[in-house]
């Protein structure tokens with residue numbers, strides 16, 4: 001709601017300013033999934049809610065059909081009365097401002113009509129349609145007679161996400177049947193036709209093609225933007241379409257939350273969604289769920305982050321954060337006010353200090369999509385599976401050595417600015433460790449090879465310049481320094497786990513997971529949290545930008561050795 005408050009309650013407001021309320025921005029996009037269920041949690045509404053949560057959204061769900069299914073197939077489908085569907089839809093829209101809707105299994109024409117009629121007046125800014133027709137197991141989830149209704153629905157949404165078989169149905173007509181495209185260029189031609197005839201943006205999915213690549217594309221009547229991807233060798237693909245469409249709805253709504261006046265950049269959303277999805281596909285099998293086509297691990301990145309923090313509880317960090325949050329809840333409970341989570345405005349009013357608490361953890365969560373992108377970079381994938389080109393690895397090491405030399409200077413600056421002796425000592429120790437690491441890189445790995453001592457790349461320079469630019473304010477500086485600790489620890493968990501007998505980078509991978517470095521990371525997080533709690537909102541805003549920018553520099557640093565972009 002962005003309206004001026006005119007209710008009787010507002011008339012009683014004690015302060016004149018309170019009668020002119022501009023809606024605050026919610027802390028997360030509010031995303032509604034309208035879809036069927038999967039009791040094993042891999043597809044449908046369950047997958048949608050996990051995806052929305054994993055990418056930082058607030059998930060809501062309206063059930064179209066109850067599906068008795070598991071990873072091996074569908075047993076039966078129960079569809080409640082369409083009137084009850086409408087009641088669920090109204091219950092949400094009567095009460096909650098919806099930033100994005102994802103439409104999944106719609107089952108049959110009466111349900112499609114009911115959803116269309118509801119969409120008309122409610123009109124959330126983003127509507128994504130996954131035109132679910134047949135499950136991976138081959139079971140039908142849409143009445144054949146409802147295909148025309150889905151074609152018509154395509155015109156009323158912002159993005160439609162067909163797989164190859166669904167695309168062919170959508171471009172067919174009652175009179176002319178179009179065959180499923182067999183090649184990527186045929187698929188693009190069909191997607192273009194769909195975009196032209198419906199006026200809707202199409203996310204064309206290459207999951208059902210053969211080959212080592214797994215591209216997707218954003219197709220409009222006038223442009224085709226391909227987003228490349230690697231095919232993961234896994235049978236854990238149940239619910240990939242559901243998860244991708246929910247990811248797109250969430251990421252698009254997040255774009256609008258941050259920049260309400262800009263157009264949605266679907267290509268940027270797809271890049272981030274695909275990077276996250278690739279990680280979720282890679283980690284799915286380890287969940288050991290089901291004997292058929294298992295699910296993805298939607299929370300793979302969150303799980304890794306939690307491990308990084310909780311593995312070093314000794315430092316008292318995680319406990320400190322939880323204790324703070326617990327106290328706040330208890331205070332609200334005692335006041336009989338609930339937790340305020342149903343209303344961001346109420347939450348902010350009840351807890352004006354919320355931005356001071358768990359500051360670092362919240363910045364970390366805000367970079368979930370970027371971290372998924374980092375994990376999916378060719379450099380890190382190659383380092384994990386041993387296929388990385390040796391010269392790309394040596395190039396990285398040489399740049400890392402150059403970076404560490406400058407990074408040590410900035411750490412020393414943090415020591416000079418530190419408000420306490422403990423913090424002064426921590427940063428001084430960290431500066432010394434960075435210099436030792438730089439020296440050992442040269443001694444043990446790069447040797448006297450002249451190629452191993454190049455000029456700093458544009459990316460290395462940009463990163464160290466960014467750190468140096470933060471050096472006037474302690475809060476900003478420590479926020480800028482934190483990603484180097486935290487991301488390195490986090491990425492290291494998966495690198496260490498990939499080590500095996502005979503791994504070509506085994507000795508390098510063996511150095512990750514050092515408990516002393518994890519403890520230093522925990523200490524750096526605690527220091528940054530204290531700095532955020534001690535300062536004002538404006539400085540915290542600068543800290544947030546400094547942290548986010550360092551995360552981007554970290555990503556770019558890992559990307560250059562294999563892409564060559566920013567290497568000059």
Ligand SMILES: Nc1ncnc2c1ncn2[C@@H]1O[C@H](COP(=O)(O)OP(=O)(O)OP(=O)(O)O)[C@@H](O)[C@H]1O
Pocket residue numbers: 135136162163164205206207208214215216229230231232233234237238239240241242244274277278281
């Ligand atoms: N083996 C894989 N490796 C990497 N990405 C994949 C793989 N399989 C599917 N994808 C990706 O998953 C997303 C969904 O694509 P897909 O073509 O499988 O859709 P779908 O058939 O609707 O999904 P579902 O399996 O849920 O029915 C796309 O981004 C696609 O590129």
Ligand SMILES: Cc1ncc(COP(=O)(O)O)c(N)n1
Pocket residue numbers: 035036037038043044045067069104105132134135136137141237238239240241242
């Ligand atoms: C409720 C519901 N919606 C969608 C799918 C498609 O997912 P998949 O093709 O991966 O089985 C499904 N199985 N169940």
